[in-house]
Amino acid sequence: MTETTSIPKEKIDLIKEKAKMSRLETIRMISMAKSGHYGSSFSSSEIFATLYYHVMNYDPENPRWKSRDRFVMGKGHSAVGVYSILADVGFFPKEELDTYTQLGSAFGDHPDMNKIKGIDFGSGSIGHGLSVGVGMSLGARLDNEDYRSFILMGDGELQEGQVWEAAMSAANFKLGNLVAIVDNNKVTVDGNTAELMGIEPIKDKWESFGWNVIEIDGHDVETLVDTFDNLPAADSDVPTAIICDTVAGKGVSFMEHGYEWHVANLGEDDIKRAIEEIEGGQ
């Protein structure tokens, strides 16, 4: 995809740097917990960073600010990739991340809106996210607010029937303020999505449900920025799905494309290697 954005290079570099931070913190936190979701966090790192450092309006001092943009993770198991970003932008002190998975901690493997400032809606049960977004976007319309609801979904999540109930209703209710982001990393717990339960053609499916569909490289920050900058207006009638072509485990060579890393624990040498690769990455 060609670079059409006029966003300063410093901003692009910042987003890339923050994606890197998210990956490194993910490694650190999962190492403490001895288990967690690497692969699907890494496939979303640039998406997270683009949303929080460029796209979304929010106020860490006022996490429940009525007019903020909403972000919901249908694929809640990627929460570990977002926690460090929420801390970094100021929702809570970074030290709190050290409690990850400990007894009574606010920070588990899946995000909890009751316990973590900056989490707009909890998740963990795959397939709810887009429905939550439908409700949030209806709420925006009722209140004449122009915020958007961004819903991140995994490709495996598209196997859940409720996603298509939600997709149908979003088009029916003309929710142009709703944005579905599909992190198409092509793996699920048991294997490769295509072999397990094929979901293609994804683009055709969304289009046939009445959505505006954009396909991009989900790791290309310039493209992500450009895509989000040029979304149809929030008061338009058609919801948008951004299908992001991504790589599970992106940034760590031995994890890339491997469904084995969906949930895993790294040994000390692997951790060292992973950190080196992430730090040396783009």
Place this chain on the structure above:
Amino acid sequence: MTEQTTFHKDTWELYKSLEMSKQLTSGPTLAELADDHPEVVAMSSDLSKPTGLWPFAKAYPDRFFNFGLAEKNMVTAAAGLASTGKVPFVSTYASFLGVLAAENIRTAVAYPNLNVRLIGTHTGIAMGFYGTSHHATEDISITRAMANMTVISPADGVALSEMIKESVESYEGPIYFRVSRGREEPVYEKGERVQNRIGKANILRDGSDLTIIACGIEVLQALRAADQLSEKGIEARVIDMHTIKPMDEQAVLEAAQDTGAVLTVEEHNIMGGLGSAVSEVLMESGVPCKFKRHGFYDENSLIGKPYYLYKHYKLDADGIASVAQEFLNK
């Protein structure tokens, strides 16, 4: 004497049923509240007419969302709406709400403790010959097992209306209302004085030999059964335990102490429903009393017209009276 509608055998055609569903008062009640409470919105899954939401939908079309046949999406979207400050009322048949959408209720509504109000209608065997798929005899058990969830089974339309108003004006957190088909005869008179408060049982009749604790459609039948029992020299206290969770424990314990025998009656499996909830209060209190649960005895209900079904399962007045007599060995 009010018009016999509950078990009238000749009026089960759908269009007549809609006309007779006068106790499904959620729609009119919400329409009444709407101007003062802009946060109130409603949604249904293609059943706004049979569930009684239609008057609200008609009066406030911008605040009503028909989700089509997609209950799980509807419930989760209601949770999303609630997170923006709305108080959504979601209504469909109980079999498709409290049972089908149970996981969505648990995960998206109950756990985050959101102000979503679920109204499952046509409970128990009210759907009669529509078939067992449409019967809901598990929904109390399912919803009451969810932390944060309040579970209410009002006896009639007045009770439903009063508690909907309370829920909008002063109640926080999710509620599952369990209401029947709307054609049951009323227990309460519509009046100035609020008769039904969330969490406070109503003692509708006093007696010293037995207490019948009922909810929903069975309250009126229990009252009529008590009249029959009285003719035989058995005086029964009748409690409308409309709020099953949190339960009015004091009313249960006083009943056990005063009458020494408690019979629960519900249009639900005796496992996990009102009877189970009452038994938990009794057993943990240590107050001794005779106790029996009446309802569906861990069985799938038969198909049939409700008129016959309620008789078959001894959930009409005659049936409850006979169960009570057997229970007391009289």
